[in-house]
Amino acid sequence: MKKIISLVLGSVIFVIIGYFIGTVFLKPKPEHVVLYEGTPQEQKMTVAPASFVGTDIETPSLQAFNEAFVKIAKNVNPSVVTITTEKVIKTRMNPVFPGFGDDDFFKQFFNLPEGWGERKATALGSGVIVDEKGYILTNNHVVEKGEKIKVELIDKREYKAEVIGTDPRTDLAVIKIKAKDLKPAILGNSDNLKVGEWVLAIGSPFSENLAHTVTAGIVSAKGRSNIIPGASYESFIQTDAAINPGNSGGALVNIRGELIGINTAIATNGATAGNLGIGFAIPINLAKKIMTDLIEKGKVIRAWLGVKIQSVDDHTAKAMKLDTRNGALIAEVVEDSPAEKAGIKVGDVIIKFDGKEVKDPSHLQNLVSNSEIGKVKDLVVIRGKKERKLKVKLGELPESIKTASKSTDKSFSKLGIQVEELTPYLAQEYGYDSADKGVIVTRIDRESEAARVLRPGDILQRIGDKEIHTISDYKEAINDVSGEYILVLVKRRNDTFFVTLEVPK
Template sequence: LGQVHGQLPQDNDFFKFFAPRMPRQREYKSTALGSGVIVNSRKGYVITNNHVVDDMDEITVRLLDKTEYKATVVGRDPKSDIAVLQIDARGLTDLDFGNSDKLRVGEWVIAVGSPFSANLSHTVTAGIVSAKGRGNIIQGDVYEDFIQTDAAINPGNSGGALLNSAGDLIGINTAIYTNSFDRSNKGVGFAIPSNMVKQVMADLIQHGKVLRSWIGVQIQPLNDSSARAMGLKSPDGALVSDVVKDGPAKKAGLKTGDVIIEFNHVQVKNVDHLRNTVSASKPNKRYDLIVIRDGRKKTLKVTLEEMPGDDALATVSRPPAQTNELGIQVSSLSQSVIREYDISKGEEGVIVIAVVEGSIAAEAGIRIGDLITRVGTKKCNSPRGFAALIKETQKKNMVMLHMKRDGVARYMTLELDD
């Protein structure tokens, strides 16, 4: 896949002085390279990565026989990094989808793409499946359930095919692990599973967008220490740190401090697993949800709803929008949180459960486990109340927090950016 986008020189006095004769509307063209897979020969559908075609003015698809076709974008989904293109061509050959759920670690796989340059198009490399279900690889609000492989994947391979030994499409290559200085392959590549690709593609073709469900909770991962503190046998599952008002979870009776261990008869492995499973489920349908509450199993019935837009509050696994200004995430003092952070009996407030690196809070020295009892002189006893007080004080570009750490109380003043 080749793309072209235009850029205009900066329109300022410095530019005009040193280039007075240059036309003001001169366009500079640059190209980028990616890979793709024909998945429907009759309709000319091509799958690639969203980041390959994002913000491009023109897209050209070059086939193995070097014929080229202009492509149109049928739909894009940044959250899964999948895009569907269409070309008007005859005599195409497509790939069959394989079942990525049946893929096993150690199985041989083949990666196809155009690493580094168009001169290396349709390069084939081989390797094995190193791991499945990889998450927390790409920063941002994306749905991750990556297949990890040691097959050589390099810049330009994005959007290309990952095949099993039978030649079936079991993934779309999307990312490689590198350091800051070297973008070449290090034997750690990632592909989007074909089952996720197939579902996203179907929605983009039929609806022009991906229909996702949501449960209406903030969730965080469990580690070994938090699992032991809550009396759990393993850190599998997802800890509910907040429940969205009037959301599906609230209506189902879910509470802060619950640990979700099973959804729709499927055991929850981690936060990403629950997030992907919920989003792929049909909205307006009732599902069984099993949680651990105060050491006991409890079965709830939850009716999922279609996920609101990006500006809606508290989508699954995203830090609360109301705390983004400070860079912290807080939780109510449920029994499980009190045990995990060893909070003294009778304390009131909210507990800091996450601090964004480089944020205002991090630079001020706020840590996970700090207890915030007041914003200014007003008490706060819930994440929602804390967010409201923060919003109220933001008008002064300054927030004063009353905090407790290791039994020592003090006020901390944070200056906000204008």
């Protein structure tokens, strides 16, 4: 009987345990759904995340960034315009078979008459309203070839524009429309711009249908030069904000909505003209003076120093035993220029202008050109490893420099050669010692007598009885030549020898 009771109790206990296991552990769980709401729930973190900024710097939220971009687009877009230019181009065409007029073989084979036709060419660009009177800042290349210029505002109003002035050297232009209720852009200070800052580009890429496109990026670099062939004054802001054809002349603004640049150019790989993340804008501080001069005077008035300059690279710095790679090396001084009157010499390195450190030749060029004509500026130059302080009274940049340079002769002389003074840079380039004296041959007329015995890189140390140290010495010796032949002392690397040249009649 006891065994039966024990079996029954054991069975009951076993059933209870089985039921408990089945209901608790084997019962299927409901699907767990995570809801992402606008307000995130506070979460405890076991390990604090690493920070790239100091604890004293407040990191703005994504919502704050979003609101900033929306506000900038809303406030700046009315200041940006779409510019369409139109030009009539004459083309040779055949009245019988249009499209085959340029094929000379086709024309001759069928004995077809010649004729001229016309077609309209249009170009697209952007601009920025800078004054309530209707002045618009844009790029020179946007309007320079246009015979008719149309401006469309954000509210779809259209106006004909007139060109107030252009400046190809900076690729800037000012046009004007007669319109009311315009909203000018707020001009910022591009000198205060820092690499890494957020910027927005606004313009009309590719098509009028894409007018007022807004793209965002950062300032990738500052002071970029040698970007546009033929442009003399460059100090571009580089950005990765998307800039495409049609954006030229549009606005580049900072996170405060201030205009800090005029979008101008893009870098391409040759296969596509679209954005590759490398765009360039003219700093607004450079554009301000150009714009003011064009509006008030109809042309740009620039200050002038009167020198030819080049960069100080590592090899040049080592050859001149310089501690710095900044500054601008003087390769040429123009006669009767402000630089000559101030005592600037070939081989000097300008490291400071008006209290500002000179980074490179482009930087010096912009510092000088933006200065007031007639003002006396302080210079610091390195000459013979020592710093010297000079004062220069800036002149006005002439339309064309007719005076001869004291350090180069760019025309072929009667001997059929071109020469330059032996600067430290040229000495290093051609393998000479900086202590060598004379003028160096840079080009030779192939048809001249000199081509038979001279080479580019030869140093002319004496002509006839006159020792040659400068371009002036060289010119004087050439002018004094008489007779059929002239004796010239030449240094070629480590060799020095005389050559006899026949003097052309």
